[in-house]
Amino acid sequence: MASSGSLEILLVEDNANDEMLTLHAFKKHNLTNRVHVVRDGAEALEFIFCTGKYADRHITDLPKVILLDIKLPLVDGLEVLRRIKGDPRTRTTPVVMLTSSREESDLVESYRLGVNSYIVKPVNFEQFTETARSLGMYWLLLNKPLASAA
């Protein structure tokens, strides 16, 4: 089965400013049209597992990368990560923690749960833009996903 190809990035972000800045950075690098944004952990799970208002989506239609904040309303990022990595259907989708938290415990827990990358959002905007750019480039262009068509 092939993924739709229309969706490249799922951004799970509850902070509107951060969302706007991230999208701004992606726009600079022509990645905007392939981004879907959800605002909390529960919606993220509905989107990924095709339930609730995303019930008409198909589970195999997965994004190429999921950008996940840790501190989220309803269901937190670590729980979302646990669900994605605990389900054989979604396990292979790369998840990148994009968070404000520099706490070592969050970092350790994320890697324990199988996160693919952990990135601390820089306060400095130049760095932020650079991070967003390299993130998009790496996961969308350089990283070769497991052949989902297999």
Next chain:
Amino acid sequence: MAALLQVLQAATAAGFVAIGALAFKDWLRRRDPGRGYLALAVGCLGVVSAMGRLTPEIPAVLRPAFSDLSLVIFMMSGLALLLFRDTVIPLGRRVKTGAVAITGVVTLAAAAAQLPSGGSPRYTPFQYGVVLALIAVWCLSVGEPSVRMWLVSRHQPAVQQARLRALSFGYGGIVAILLSAVFAGSAAKAPAIQLGFALAALGLVPVLYAGFAPPGWLRRVWRRKEEELFQQATRDLLIFSPDTQSLAAKSLEWALRMAGAKQGFMAFPGTTVIARHAIAAEEAARLCGEIGNQTGIRLLRSGRDATQTAIASPLVTAKSTGMLVLLAGPFTPVFGADEVSWIGQYATLMATGLERVALVEQMAGLNQELAGTVGKVTAQKAELEAANRELEAYSYTVSHDLRAPLRAINGFTTILFDEHAAELSETARDYLERVHESGKHMGELVDDLLAFSRLGRQPMRKQSLNTSEVASNAWAQVSAGLEGRQVTIHIGDLPTCESDPLLLEQVFVNLLSNAVKYSRPREVATIDVAAEVKAGETVYSVRDNGVGFDMQYADRLFRVFQRLHRADEYEGTGVGLATVQRIVERHGGRVWAEAEPDKGATFYFTLKGASEWQAAAA
């Protein structure tokens, strides 16, 4: 047969005289009324029996008078025993007076009746009545005490019991012989009966002797059975007594019982009376004072009643001394050398016991204290842990939530500059620049503060380090951004140290970057990193030739966010030195500075030995 009888009677008389003499001697030594009466009772008996033997030798003219005298002495022996009984078991005043009066009357009557003497006297009815009255009064005077003593003996310690019974049995025997002789009438004159009486009377001599002056070996024999019981009890007492009070009370009880004493007390330590028996507290305290430090085993007279005998044994332990004092009662057997040494040994044993119990009590107290302290420490630890968790939650919140708005300020101002600069006026751009710079500065503050708070929570990984190398690495970091500055640095040969490499490097980075920063006005900045050993501890130092500071503000240097220079002169967040202090203190060291305005500053630190230093400074 008659000769044998003569010998037996003579021996009996001699025996009674001897006992009487011994009793008298005993009384001379310790003159108390009880002893006096007993000596009188036994002595009179001895005298009467001796006089009986002497009668044939007395001229006929004197015989009636001699006979009357012997009668009086005989009656006195009975009365004396009754009076002895009175000192032990008091008689009523009326009974006593009555007894004395009746004895007197009967004796006078007997003298008046001019009783015939000789082998087979013939009595007139009056004389017969008088003789019967004499015998009845004597037998009552002697018999009653004998019975009473026997009854009383049941509740006495072994030695006293045996002693009382011997006395009782001896006197009872005499009464029995006398009554038998009277009521046997003419049959009593048969030689065989006479011989029997004589043998019985002789047999009573040692019994009576044992009664009032038992020798040491006899006392030991009497005591043997009780002693076994006592030793068992002593062992239990020493091993199982839960506290000083009960040990003292029980050991005193046993001492009294074994010595047969009536009163006593135990003082330990010093003159603190911890147990007493049948004696008032004030009296015990008074005796304590009187005995004073005349410790050692001794016989002494004490108390208001000068005739009271006491035995005081020291209770000696490694830490303190006390005493065990036993006061003799009327029935108390002789306090002989045997008892003295025995009580001395017992006192030593009890002193050991008291010491053990005191230690146990002390230990129990310490245990309780310890338990209390442990409880307190546990509670404090729990509190600290709770506070720490709260702090972590707090810094997590700061980390996450405080950075988000800063990112927005920073991000959107940057976008405005990059993409909308043309639409803004000069003034607007200036204001925007200020917003942007402030946001950036606040971001640095937050990051530094977080790093600082994490310092206290990270585990330390101490290892042996080449300090000079660590300082050089730090300098490599600091000197990386020094375009356009002329800096001369000298890093001396620093002693090695036990430290966490990353944390120590942080210390040097912060101190060196401060040195560089505050020597900016100098054309050539000079920085000197050195170490010296002062009072056994290594003191590291970083000296610069910068602007220095006024020492009166030195105490503010190491506080978080405290700065001694204006932000537009010298940038910074005010966390660097606080970080240095925290790291140094986590190593058990201390940090301080010396400076003068415009003449440079020197920062010193040690990595251990802070506690010794504090102790020396106190």
